[in-house]
Amino acid sequence: MHLSLLSDLNAERAARRAAVLVTDVASGEQRLVRETEVDGDSMAGELQDALRRSKSGLIEREGRQFFLTVQAPPVRVVVIGAVHISQALAPMAKGLDLDVTIIDPRTAFATPERFPDVALLAEWPDAALPDIGVDRYSAIVALTHDPKIDDPALIAALRSECFYIGALGSRKTHDRRVQRLTEAGFAQADLARIHAPIGLDIGAVSPAEIAVSILAEIVASLRKERRRLA
Amino acid sequence: MLSTDTDILKTAEAWRREGRGVAIATVVDTWGSAPRPVGSHLVIDEDTNFLGSVSGGCVEGAVITEALDVIADGKPRMIEFGVADETAWQVGLSCGGRIRVYVERVD
Known part of the structure; x- marks a missing residue:
């Protein structure tokens, strides 16, 4: 994970905004999707579902496995x-x-x-x-x-x-x-x-x-x- | 002091900014009675300081060893622990569950 990505994730948490970190587990490729960016994302459906349930987990897409780290704001x-x-x-x-x-x-x-x-x-x-x-x-x-x-x-x-x-x-x-x-x-x-x-x-x-x-x-x-x- | 989810990722960031080699381990999948839920983190530095947990303490030692390799070569790894695992006698989960842990370096 790039330090800048980790830093962005921590900043979203501090600002009490939900975010999802998407990791391609085979390649290690990662991106951060902020709450406001979910609807326009190519994985919108999966991301919305994960956010709604506040639940991290693996998903399959086009034969590739992605891990969604869901970060809900601290209670x-x-x-x-x-x-x-x-x-x-x-x-x-x-x-x-x-x-x-x-x-x-x-x-x-x-x-x-x-x-x-x-x-x-x-x-x-x-x-x-x-x-x-x-x-x-x-x-x-x-x-x-x-x-x-x-x-x-x-x-x-x-x-x-x-x-x-x-x-x-x-x-x-x-x-x-x-x-x-x-x-x-x-x-x-x-x-x-x-x-x-x-x-x-x-x-x-x-x-x-x-x-x-x-x-x-x-x-x-x-x-x-x-x-x-x- | 007790570490919370907030502290764990903040610590990972702080350690990296100090110039330490840092890895983050995340529980990505569980079967059966796993002690820590999917999404739980453990952060490890190059001197084996660590914060957080991926199990109740059953497999942390093995994850830390693996994390040192990840810090050294930068390649993320997926590791699986469970009773069916051949290393079960050394680092199995005594509860009978199985977990998969993703370990990555902070660059």
Whole structure:
């Protein structure tokens, strides 16, 4: 692989754009096809299929074998609330190759001392989220427990194609949330996208355990096609 | 430190820019219960430093040896590991799966 090609591949990943590296396995010949170039490519059909499934693999074409390395953008987790659970969640998410951003307009919470090495925005979610760009490789996690901070984030999430939405709070809290969001014009099917109470039921107690249950639920949503359904 | 997919290819680029000989190994095909999915990478430099994995640790040693040859002559190679392989006793996959790994040099 040419260094320039590897460098382009890394640049696409950093910019959160999907790309496919096509390798002729017999000759070693390679080229990079960016997301925007797929439709005009001679292998458009195969490339679209690979991108849609986010799956690398071998294909045969005119008696030649090609390996498609599919590079989907890194999954991003946007956490609303610079709270105790978020402090536990951020370093764990890093180990899972999840790209974490924390948003909290309360400047006493959103401090670099509490969140070293994490992207941190001391802004209101409805102001910050459009700049971040919530795409289908994003998960939104609302943890402030305060409707005036969580609700604008959930509204932005519900209007996006993000693959996961979770909100902290008891069933009762969630019932009230559903009522508010229904009044804001969302249908029942939209609201069913919200995982609440958030996280897999592992009986979590401590902030770190709750972080594990949230991250496990995000992974389960991300890998749902691979899950063995009981 | 734990390496992620992002780190692995970024490291390959950084090592090459430092002037090291570098190879990338990629799992291109699997049969049966393979420990790492298709598309997984292992990067290796000329001093056998490596990052990432193509199996649970079962065949990394053999892939690294092969990668040194690839770094030396620049020719990409396809290598296959599995229980049916005649080298199975040395570097088979204990899980019974089979994998094919493509190894190429970063030029």
